[in-house]
Amino acid sequence: MINRRSRFQLKGVLIALTGIITLLLVLSATPTQAHSTIGQTTAPVVIDGQVLFKVGELENFSAEERAEQANIILSYEIKSGKPIQTKIVTKDKLPTIRINDSHLLTVTEGDVRSGVEPAELAKDWQQKIESGIERAKQERTLAHQNQALITSLGVLTFVIAAHFGLWWLCRHLPSQWVRWLGRSSTSHDPGKIVRLVLVCLQLGLWGTTIFYLTGLFPWLRHWRYLLISSFQSPIFIQNERDYSIWDLLVIALAIITLWLIVRWLTQLLKKSPLLQDADRGVQETVTVLVQYVLTGLGLIIILQVRGLDVSSLAIFASVLGVGIGFGLQNLANNFVSGLVILLERPIRVGDFVNVGDLVGTVERIGSRSTEIRTLDQVTIIVPNSHFLEKEVVNWNHGDPLSRLHLSVGVAYGSNIKKVRAAILEAAIHHPEVLGHPHPQVLFIGFGDNSLDFELLVWTCDPPHQFKLKSDLYYQMEASLRRCGIEIPFPQRDLNLRSPQLEEALTTWIKQQSPPPKQLYYPDGISIIKSSEPADEEELLPDDLIPTEQKTLLERVNLDALIKQMRGEGGLEIADRKYRLKLYRNCFVGFEAVKWLMKTQKATQAEAIRLGQMLVEQKVIHHVEDQHSFKDGYLFYRFYLDE
Known part of the structure; x- marks a missing residue:
């Protein structure tokens, strides 16, 4: 059976070869009507x-x-x-x-x-x-026209049937193609390529049919010739050669074909063994630079083959330079900033950054702008110049390890030793707080209404810092309540010195108080005094009391999960080869992520975090202990299989 890597490489080679052949055919294409050259016109x-x-x-x-x-x-x-x-x-x-x-x-x-x-x-x-x-x-003659009409009806019937046949293939063949080629979590849908090819076949079928049918009738063939001739008529002369609309269309088609070939080649390069082990930032940098170089060289070759002298475009380049200096300076600034970002790499794809008021993960670094996906899963397009002109906080730069600060205040008179112990207890028992460096509690001062403390914890997952802060505040509040430590609120003391004011205030309060509740009984009237109101949660049934929804990591039973992963219907644990080296009893990271998403009803991010928790709990590890748990073509092994 062809493995995933071989299928992807085969697909890339086929696409690249098809594109190159198409480009050569386009470049060698000449109009049916010969070009006229200076001194020899026909x-x-x-x-x-x-x-x-x-x-x-x-x-x-x-x-x-x-x-x-x-x-x-x-x-x-x-x-x-x-x-x-x-x-x-x-x-x-x-x-x-x-x-x-x-x-x-x-x-x-x-x-x-x-x-x-x-x-x-x-x-x-x-x-x-x-x-x-x-x-x-x-x-x-009438006989020929009748025969041409019958032929046209037959051809149209056949073409309509072929069109619906291609439409049926367009609906069913892409799924079969996906099952044959396979599709990883990071690759594009290969079914789209099949769908695009089938649509092009439909367009080509109708174009050929129209060309053939117009050739059966003299007047239609005459109008077809006039239309084609209008595309072949010269519209300008450059370097002693005239160019028509057809020539411009050929050049445009060649440029589009070049762009598709370069794009597919860069995707193939990104998935090649040369860059597969590199991080996403290195892959994006190398592929973008290769794309710029190949596109520039391809444009020069296309223009030279079609007879356009690149040196004659110097005037156009000068005009373009003036336009950049005045009207396109922002576009040029963003483009140059994109090159600087790709070369210096202050931010990379996958980094968690703060840019002004924006907080999110870098998804793509383009030539003009960068895509950032916020915590609300909203994609925001940010011009590249913002990353060089403004202060940027990159939580993943160098080392994703970062420290979080959580402030908390307690009432005056509290036992500060018990306060410190309660706060540390909340931090130590959280699974996402690193044990080393150790959490710390600092006594930072005396506030207006409270004794102010600050909890310092370390985490290696910056995108989840806000969820981590929320969890720690929940646990600190519960821990302080268990220890009987009060969390104060702003208050002021009011001292009254008038002896008559207290008596007047008491009388006024009695007048403003509502009358006691009364219930009617047949034997008379009884006054039932209201008792102290019960707690709101005590007045609600147990099934209506709101409870905090547990996350997947809190719900999962680790022992049962390990047994399920290693049992029947679990992960495919087998001996695997990579670069002539054999790794025994291992499984692939992206297969484990898909399995967790399917069996545990988890999102991709939750599945990756669940796998990382297994790594931290010393259940699984990378076969060479060089990577954390990732959704990629990496090998992992259970410690039980060592």
Whole structure:
């Protein structure tokens, strides 16, 4: 069976080869109508949109004028319905073709190809004219038109059936392709490539059908020829060569093909063994630089092959430079900033950063902007210049280990030793707080209403620092409550010195108090005095008291999970080879992540954290103890299998 790596490499090689062949075909493509060059111009003689031959230019007539005059005469004679006769006569020692005693063309030295005499060329042209006229008359008969109509209906029926067949394949084949190639968590959907190919086949099928059907009817073929000719007409001249809309489309298609090839090659490079063990930041840096270099070289080659002198674009480059200096300076600033970020790497893909008010993980570093995914899973596009002009906090730079500060205040008169012990108890028992360096409690001062303490803890998972702070505050509050330590609130003491004020205040409170609750009984009236209100949670049924929702890490039974992972239907534990080295009794990281997501109903992030917890609990480890638990092609082994 082909493994995942081999399938990906095979797919990349096939895509790259297909793109290269397409690019070569595009570059070598030339229009059906020959380009005119300075000093040698030709124009076609046409009957009903079919080119018979091409004529050259004379001293007093251009090739276009000669061809246009011949086309008008031929069209008139065919539409007249009269019998048409052609003959060759000699005039001024040059063969001349006449049609119904009307001058049509004179074969000159400018029309003669090397090794062909004017008389022979005249006979060849006469035969082509006669066969073209005969075909034009035949196509205008009622029998031919009926046959063309029947053929068109048959072709349309076949094409519609083929279209729905491709539509059916477009719905079902991509899933089969995905099962054959496989799809990792970081790669693109290979089914999209199949779907794109099938859509292109549908477009190509209809394009070919339209081209064929328009060739069955003379008037449709004539309009098709005029449309194609408009694309082949020169619109500007550069380096003694004229360029048409067709040439510009070919260059544009070549550039698009180049971009696709470079993109696929860079993706193949990112997944190659050279960069697979590198972190995401190195992969992005290398692939972006390679993409810039290959794109630049490819553009130069395409322009040179199509006859455009790159040195002649210096004026355009100068104008572009002035535009960058005035109107595009922000775009240029962001582009240069992107290059600096890729080279100096102050931030990398996967880093957890603070940029102004934004807090999130770097997902992609582009040439103009950088994508940051916030904790709310919202993607924000940040210009690259912001990372160089503003202060940026990179929690993962150098070492992801970082310290968190949590402030807490207790009431005056509290036993500070018990306070310290209660706060440390809350921190030590949290699984995401590192045991080394040890948590610390600092007595930072005397506040207006409280004794102020600060808890210092260390974590190696900066993106989850806010959840960690929330958990620690929950546990500190519960620990302080168990120890009978009061958490104060702002308060003020009011001293009253008037002797009559207390009596007046008591009387006013009695007047403002509501009357006692009374209930009616048949035997009389009884006053039931309200007792002290019960606690709100005591008034609610047990099933309605809100409880904190436990996370996956708190719900999971570690022993049962280990047994499930090693049992039937668990992970595929086998001997694996990598770079000619054998690793026994191991499993793959991304397979474990998928298994945890499926069996534990976890998200990708929760599955990775669950695997990291198994690493920290000394249940599993990387086969060479070089990586933490990651969603990648890395080998891990249970300590029980050592």
